[in-house]
Amino acid sequence: MNDKLRFKYYIALALGVLVLINVLANRFFVRLDFTEDQRYTLSETTKDILQDITEPITVTAYFSEGLQPQFDQLRNDFKDLLAEYASRSNHQLVFEFINPNEDAQEEQKAVQAGIQTVMIEAREKDQATTKKAYMGALVQIGENSETIPFIQPGAQMEYALTTAIKKMTIPDKDAIGFIVGHGEPTLNEQIQVIQGLEVLYVPEEVALSDSVNLSKYKTLAWINPQDSIPEEHFTYVEDFLNQGGNLLVSFNKVDAQLNQGMGFAKYTGMGNWLQKQGLTVNEDFVVDANCGSVNVQQRQGIFTVNRPINFPYLPILSNFADHPITQGLGTMIMQFGSSLTFSGDSLSTFTPLVFTSDKSGKQPAPVYFNIEKQWQERDFTASKLTVAGLLEKDNHKLVVITDGDLAINGSGQEVRQVQPDNANFLVNAIDYMSDDTGLIQLRSKQVKMRPLDQLEDGDKNLLKILNFTLPILIILGIGIYRYQRRKFTRLKIKGESYV
Numbered sequence: 001m002n003d004k005l006r007f008k009y010y011i012a013l014a015l016g017v018l019v020l021i022n023v024l025a026n027r028f029f030v031r032l033d034f035t036e037d038q039r040y041t042l043s044e045t046t047k048d049i050l051q052d053i054t055e056p057i058t059v060t061a062y063f064s065e066g067l068q069p070q071f072d073q074l075r076n077d078f079k080d081l082l083a084e085y086a087s088r089s090n091h092q093l094v095f096e097f098i099n100p101n102e103d104a105q106e107e108q109k110a111v112q113a114g115i116q117t118v119m120i121e122a123r124e125k126d127q128a129t130t131k132k133a134y135m136g137a138l139v140q141i142g143e144n145s146e147t148i149p150f151i152q153p154g155a156q157m158e159y160a161l162t163t164a165i166k167k168m169t170i171p172d173k174d175a176i177g178f179i180v181g182h183g184e185p186t187l188n189e190q191i192q193v194i195q196g197l198e199v200l201y202v203p204e205e206v207a208l209s210d211s212v213n214l215s216k217y218k219t220l221a222w223i224n225p226q227d228s229i230p231e232e233h234f235t236y237v238e239d240f241l242n243q244g245g246n247l248l249v250s251f252n253k254v255d256a257q258l259n260q261g262m263g264f265a266k267y268t269g270m271g272n273w274l275q276k277q278g279l280t281v282n283e284d285f286v287v288d289a290n291c292g293s294v295n296v297q298q299r300q301g302i303f304t305v306n307r308p309i310n311f312p313y314l315p316i317l318s319n320f321a322d323h324p325i326t327q328g329l330g331t332m333i334m335q336f337g338s339s340l341t342f343s344g345d346s347l348s349t350f351t352p353l354v355f356t357s358d359k360s361g362k363q364p365a366p367v368y369f370n371i372e373k374q375w376q377e378r379d380f381t382a383s384k385l386t387v388a389g390l391l392e393k394d395n396h397k398l399v400v401i402t403d404g405d406l407a408i409n410g411s412g413q414e415v416r417q418v419q420p421d422n423a424n425f426l427v428n429a430i431d432y433m434s435d436d437t438g439l440i441q442l443r444s445k446q447v448k449m450r451p452l453d454q455l456e457d458g459d460k461n462l463l464k465i466l467n468f469t470l471p472i473l474i475i476l477g478i479g480i481y482r483y484q485r486r487k488f489t490r491l492k493i494k495g496e497s498y499v
Contacts, residue, residue, distance in 0.1 A: 042084060046162045049169075050089040057165060058140045059085075059095040061151075062110040064133040067120060074135060078151055081158065100134045113138045114147035137161070144168040163199045170200065176430060177206035177217040182233075182268065183226025189411050190223065192418060196427035200435055208233040214240040218434040221248045221426070222270075224404030229269040241396040246433035248426065249274065252404040253281040254365045256313070256336040263313075263336065263367040274400060278344020279391055281402050285367050286337045286387060288315035289359035289380045296371055312375060319355040319384055325399070325428045326353050333419045337403040338362075339385045347393065354388035354401070354425070388425070399429040 059082055063075045075097070082095040100107035100115075111117070115136035121129070137148045139161070146164035151157055176197060178187060187194050187203055197203050206212060206220070210232075214220070220240065241247060255266040265283040274281060292314035295306040315334045320326035332354065339362050342350035359380035388401035407423045409415055 042088065042158065043162075046085075046158060047088055049162060049166055050085060050093075053089045053092045053165070053169070055092070055141060057089070057093040059093065059137055059161075060113075060140075061095060061097045061137045062100050062106075062113075062115045062134045063097055064101050064131070064135065065099045067131065067133055071120070071133070071135065074151060078137075078157060081161065085161065101132070107134075110134050110136070113145075114149055116149035118150065139164040139168070141165070141168045167199050173200060173202045174218055174434060175216055176201045176203045176434065177214065177220045178203060179208060179220055179222045179225075179237075180205045181207045182229050184223055185408050186411075189408055191409050192420070192423035193407050193426050196423060197430060200431070208236045210236075212236070214245065215243065217245060219246040219248065219430050221250075221430060223248075223250050224408060225251060225268045225270060227268065229273075231269070234269070234273045241398070242394070244395045246397045247399070248429050248433070249398070249400045250404050250406055250426065251281075251402075252336070253283055253338045253402060254285055254336060256285075256369070258369065261369050263365055263369060265365040275343060277391065277398060278342060278348045278350070278393070279389070279398070279400055280341045280343045281400070282339045282341065282362070283365045284338050284362040285313055285365065286315055286334070286339055286356055286385055286402075287312035287361045287363060287375075287379065288356045289375070290316045290318070290357040292316060292333050294371065309371060310375075311371070312379070313369070315356050315360065315387075317354050317356065317387065319357065321351060321353050321355075323351060323353060323390070325390065325432045326425070327428075329421045329424060329428075331419065332406070332421045332425060334387060334403045335405050337387050337401075340387055340389055340400060340402050342389070342391075344391065344393070349392040351390040351392070352386040352388075353390055353399075355384040355386055356382070358383045360385055390429075397433045399433070401425070 061075075061078060061082070063078070065072075065075075079095075079097065082093070086093045086095065098106050098110075100110040113136075115134050115138070118133045118135060120131050120133045135151045137151065139146045139148065146167055148160045148164055152160065178184070178190075180186070187205060194203050206214070206217070214236065217240075220237065222237075237247065249270065251268065251270045252266055253271050254263055256263045263285055271281050271283075289312065291310055291312045293308040294311045294314070296309050297306055313336055315337065317332040317334055318330065320329050340352075342348075344350065359377075361380045361382045362385060387403070388399070391398040391400070407418050407426050409418060
């Protein structure tokens, strides 16, 4: 075979390989994920949901173009994610990308679909400008549709898309009962928790009585009762647990009266009932050196200013057990919580879930709150006190957290936004006890971000030097290698000519 024919053979073979690769790539989506947290790898939960799809899914992604590079990367990441969803669903999922900024009618469709408008700062011709942008998607199955108003990067992108699909493919959602009748907050006063649950469940209020049917619920939630609870109501709940139901309890064993500057023990009957179950919520106030702050008004001349002061009765919680309920949580903030201890027998399994920091303590009620107190090391002699835990006994589960106000938004003039992970903890706990689809692992899938602005100056400079010099060194290395190889080849040929 002469050189010309061999060259044509290699060209034809290369073209055939390229065509084969394109055919396979069109049918099978494959990508390698070398990230530590596997942010670009679909969870088993998502794969199972996609394999069960029986009817076509249409995703219309509304993404503005010509924005900053990080938003272009977000668009590409979402496009790759949709391509993998299409492959995993046997191409039951189809998608298209639309730039709403180019067409007024498409922009109107995006707004009507519930896509969120985002104002992004940019620089054009050395001048700061603000652009209106869209980064959301409309997911449709038949006549049903779900909107993702704003696409979050990383694992939250997968969670939003998977839950939107799952929400439309659930024929009948399970009900979650929120017990009322003893001063508990309404559903409207727990909006963050309710929004998190509505993906898979139907939250509804339930008043305990001898005529109510609790068997329709997998899980009951008993949040922050204020009044004394009749003994028969505990009996109804015990019967529910004995039949395989589950219960989440978030309540206050102590009460802070800030207008009086005092904290007292609080009686609702819940503490005594939990003790019979094997859990003791102590009549104390947990304090922590790692804490939130309160604003104190002070006079400075003719002005009155607010000065933030650390208040150890507001522990910042970042120590969590390795458990599905707490996986992915970052920070919770507790208000006047108490310590929790296990007092049950060997027939029960207790798993502590949330702890205070290494520098914490507890003060028995009653307590006098001194805002101006100078806290010392001796005030924090305890370490990792348990403030939330899971009790598993027979065929039921019981989750208890010692702060009834943890995820209550309130209403009217007193409405507030709670720490996101406060609500996530309650939603995760209910999910863990109620759901068998595995979405709890997906929602709590954590993406580790390492922004450059958090690096030391020396590390930043080292990265800049490496980014600049490493490509040059690689090119020089390849050049030196090729030069030496050619030189060796020439010497070898020259030596053979004299044989």
